[in-house]
Amino acid sequence: MSIWKDNTATRPTPVPEAKEPARFDSVAKAEFTPTPIAHTASRVAAGASRKESLIADDITIEGKIEGGGSVRIAGKFKGNVHVQGDLTIEVGAKLTGSVRADKVTIAGELEGNVDEATLVDLQQTGIVNGDLKAGSLTVAAGARLRGQAEFGWDDGKSASPGRHGNGHGLNGGS
Numbered sequence: 717m718s719i720w721k722d723n724t725a726t727r728p729t730p731v732p733e734a735k736e737p738a739r740f741d742s743v744a745k746a747e748f749t750p751t752p753i754a755h756t757a758s759r760v761a762a763g764a765s766r767k768e769s770l771i772a773d774d775i776t777i778e779g780k781i782e783g784g785g786s787v788r789i790a791g792k793f794k795g796n797v798h799v800q801g802d803l804t805i806e807v808g809a810k811l812t813g814s815v816r817a818d819k820v821t822i823a824g825e826l827e828g829n830v831d832e833a834t835l836v837d838l839q840q841t842g843i844v845n846g847d848l849k850a851g852s853l854t855v856a857a858g859a860r861l862r863g864q865a866e867f868g869w870d871d872g873k874s875a876s877p878g879r880h881g882n883g884h885g886l887n888g889g890s
Contacts, residue, residue: 768801773808787817789824796828807841820850822859829863836867 768786771777775791786801794812797803803817809824816832822842830836833850840858853867 771809773806805842 768788769781771787771789771791771793773790776793777791778794780795781787781793781797781799784800786803787797787799788804788806789809789811790806792810792812796813796815797811798814798816800818802819802821803815804821805811805824805826807823810827811825812827814828815826815830818833819835819837820830820833821837821839822844823839824841825843825845827845829846830844830848830850833848835852835854836848836850838844838853838855838859838861840856842856842859844859844861844863847863848861848865848867850865850867853865855861
């Protein structure tokens with residue numbers, strides 16, 4: 717016990733303890749100003765909704781995706797995808813379900829409908845078994861579609877019952 721008391725007696729030296737907290741406090745005040753932290757946090761929160769989620773090529777998932785970000789599917793997904801961002805279906809990937817997204821890029825396979833999109837980009841390797849409803853549609857040579865496509869109407873998000881399902885989606889006729 718006398719060793720313990722000796723170590724305790726030698727450790728606390730009044731002069732260094734008084735100086736160290738004073739230096740630490742002044743450094744802390746200079747480094748951690750509330751304004752920069754608030755700006756950094758708001759930038760991180762604003763950028764969080766712009767991130768992209770990835771389903772890798774060796775993954776198979778069944779469920780539902782909803783949210784504000786973008787999604788990239790390189791594997792297999794069975795379920796509905798409703799996002800306020802973009803959806804990309806990579807070459808070799810397969811999505812079975814309905815889609816609602818801002819921009820939909822299809823290079824793989826979609827078995828289901830695009831219920832609502834601003835833009836659908838059907839690439840050369842893309843395959844769609846279902847109906848498309850979009851504000852704008854881009855189709856590359858070699859792409860395949862089995863279903864109806866409705867695009868170019870006002871906002872591409874809603875169609876009157878008289879125009880939907882009439883078999884003239886690509887021609888736009890009545």
